[in-house]
Amino acid sequence: MSRVVLKVTKLSKSFGKTKTLHDVSFTCNEGEVVGLVGANGAGKTTIMKSILGLISCDGEILVNDTESTFEHHNVLKDVGALIEYPSLYPFMTGREQLQLFARGENREELVNNVVEELNMSKFIDKLTKGYSLGMKQKVGVALALLNNPKLVILDEPMNGLDPKANKELRTIVENRKAKGTTFLISSHILGDLQKIADRLVIVDDGHIVKKTTMADMLNSGKHSIVLKTSDNVRAKDILSENGYKVLESNNDYVRIAVGSEYNLSVITKTLGNYDIDIIQLNHEDSDLEDSILELLTSSEK
Numbered sequence: 001m002s003r004v005v006l007k008v009t010k011l012s013k014s015f016g017k018t019k020t021l022h023d024v025s026f027t028c029n030e031g032e033v034v035g036l037v038g039a040n041g042a043g044k045t046t047i048m049k050s051i052l053g054l055i056s057c058d059g060e061i062l063v064n065d066t067e068s069t070f071e072h073h074n075v076l077k078d079v080g081a082l083i084e085y086p087s088l089y090p091f092m093t094g095r096e097q098l099q100l101f102a103r104g105e106n107r108e109e110l111v112n113n114v115v116e117e118l119n120m121s122k123f124i125d126k127l128t129k130g131y132s133l134g135m136k137q138k139v140g141v142a143l144a145l146l147n148n149p150k151l152v153i154l155d156e157p158m159n160g161l162d163p164k165a166n167k168e169l170r171t172i173v174e175n176r177k178a179k180g181t182t183f184l185i186s187s188h189i190l191g192d193l194q195k196i197a198d199r200l201v202i203v204d205d206g207h208i209v210k211k212t213t214m215a216d217m218l219n220s221g222k223h224s225i226v227l228k229t230s231d232n233v234r235a236k237d238i239l240s241e242n243g244y245k246v247l248e249s250n251n252d253y254v255r256i257a258v259g260s261e262y263n264l265s266v267i268t269k270t271l272g273n274y275d276i277d278i279i280q281l282n283h284e285d286s287d288l289e290d291s292i293l294e295l296l297t298s299s300e301k
């Protein structure tokens with residue numbers, strides 16, 4: 001059983017009379033990537049800011065078994081974070097900003113390593129006032145990773161990154177995870193999380209609506225197969241008579257609902273008994289986005 005690095009228990013937060021977080025509880029284990037998923041305004045940033053002691057809240061936050069509060073958060077010095085957009089000084093270079101935050105004796109080495117890791121050497125010695133959104137975002141992520149923290153909290157880190165930079169970031173997360181770093185990453189771009197997160201914490205309107213592994217989330221999606229047969233009209237009736245749920249049918253194809261694991265040979269045999277051949281078969285799995293949308297719709301009061 002992996003060690004719990006971050007434990008959040010009954011986190012609640014109100015802004016004025018509006019309650020934004022309602023008893024939010026979850027954990028992140030060592031070497032795990034946890035995705036915090038939710039629509040705009042669901043409370044992701046508020047959760048992350050509360051964990052990082054940037055805003056006060058009710059509840060308990062333990063980092064490596066040590067409590068962190070708004071007043072006492074010494075334990076957070078070993079946590080790397082990027083929240084919303086990075087604030088960079090426009091008249092300093094990216095490298096100078098990294099140098100400001102590097103700690104320890106080998107500070108130059110830490111800066112050089114992260115510049116190389118994030119592939120930033122082409123622009124890092126230029127003033128940040130000329131940086132694109134993606135370049136700024138990379139420096140923000142670099143600041144979070146700079147001192148090799150064991151827990152990294154990233155709020156929408158893929159914001160503004162092009163597909164190449166996006167993939168580079170995924171590789172960095174995977175490499176660091178392999179060395180035992182724990183990540184809590186928020187995103188509404190679910191495809192990004194699909195490729196890197198081990199578990200998902202799904203938040204809606206300040207409530208946790210589901211905690212699940214990525215594998216279970218993907219498996220919970222609906223699966224269907226589209227069959228093109230030698231006689232689609234008869235195939236529809238035969239499949240229906242044999243207990244298959246026909247979702248759609250016309251002269252060109254029949255679409256039936258199936259579980260994530262189904263027996264194709266039984267379908268082939270059922271149709272074969274009526275001399276109907278399967279000419280083409282395509283899987284249509286609902287993706288992570290569909291599964292989560294369905295979950296959020298069903299959780300609406």
Ligand SMILES: Nc1ncnc2c1ncn2[C@@H]1O[C@H](COP(=O)(O)OP(=O)(O)OP(=O)(O)O)[C@@H](O)[C@H]1O
Binds near residue numbers: 015020039041042047
């Ligand atoms: N300082 C604040 N004062 C008042 N309300 C706030 C404040 N910060 C956040 N909120 C409210 O709390 C709710 C949650 O906001 P939060 O930024 O945590 O959501 P989010 O899930 O991160 O959204 P997004 O994906 O758009 O960043 C929103 O309704 C927001 O308006």
